Amino acid sequence: MKLCDLTQFYSPLSGGVKRYVHEKIAYIQSATTDEHVLVVPGPKTECVTSERSRIYFIHSPLISRTSHYRALINLRAIEQILERERPDLIESGDPYQVAWKAIASGEALRIPVVGFYHSHFPEAYVRSAAKFLGQTAGEAMMDFTRRYVRNLYNSFQATLVPSARLGAVLTEWGVENVCAVNLGVNTTVFFPSPDDTAATRAELDLPASCRLLLYVGRLAKEKNTSLLFRAFAQLNGNGPQ
Structure with a gap:
């Protein structure tokens, strides 16, 4: 075919x-x-x-x-x-x-x-x-x-x-x-693992009380980044980290 x-x-x-x-x-x-x-x-x-x-x-x-x-x-x-x-x-x-x-x-x-x-x-x-x-x-x-x-x-x-x-x-x-149609997931990159929250925060030098927001994607208007920026603005402290 x-x-x-x-x-x-x-x-x-x-x-x-x-x-x-x-x-x-x-x-x-x-x-x-x-x-x-x-x-x-x-x-x-x-x-x-x-x-x-x-x-x-x-x-x-x-x-x-x-x-x-x-x-x-x-x-x-x-x-x-x-x-x-x-x-x-x-x-x-x-x-x-x-x-x-x-x-x-x-x-x-x-x-x-x-x-x-x-x-x-x-x-x-x-x-x-x-x-x-x-x-x-x-x-x-x-x-x-x-x-x-x-x-x-x-x-x-x-x-x-x-x-x-x-x-x-x-x-x-x-x-x-x-x-x-399920597009699937690249399991060599994305796969379940034990909770590594503490290790991730330690690697980034972030205290447990600090809010951490992760965005994975392209910074483009069609990705609704305006909502993303509003979410960052609502984080407490001196700004997103």
Whole structure:
């Protein structure tokens, strides 16, 4: 079987989607006899081949100098790659123009297409912007976004979500084909261990009475860091430690 992942959410630096697709590639190469094709934006058009994996980078303009994300606007190049590779299944990890191209190409080539709802963008971006428009206009924008999500993801054979809770939200919005997928945990890094609170505080030179708040994630607006900063502000003492 040949599987194809297609996404615009790809940065050479880091990111959850990049980790997801590369973990998939590693699993396919180590535990199956399948082939994998990945189509993503890049600084230049090229194909990188490794064993049964091919990564197609399509030259795309930079939209963030910090995260190095790019806008994949050469949809014809996507179409040509899919026509040449003819995968058995296409997975789109993008809710914008790339998703619609995946759906159209899948229909033309008679290839099933599924969508992975990696980012809850209505809450991360639209609701934040809607706050500046007033309640009526803001709710109208959110209603439009919910309809967009429903129309797009009902066009896929299935919609994969990383949690049952998010799947319930999409189901409530009218998405009919939701399937929760457990992404798993890297147990070589994260695993149960005896309570080492005392050792951790000793290593950080923190007294037992000191509050310790740990955030693991990217400092970005879509990660709701405003809530994080408010939580830090409520800590007692001279500031967060």
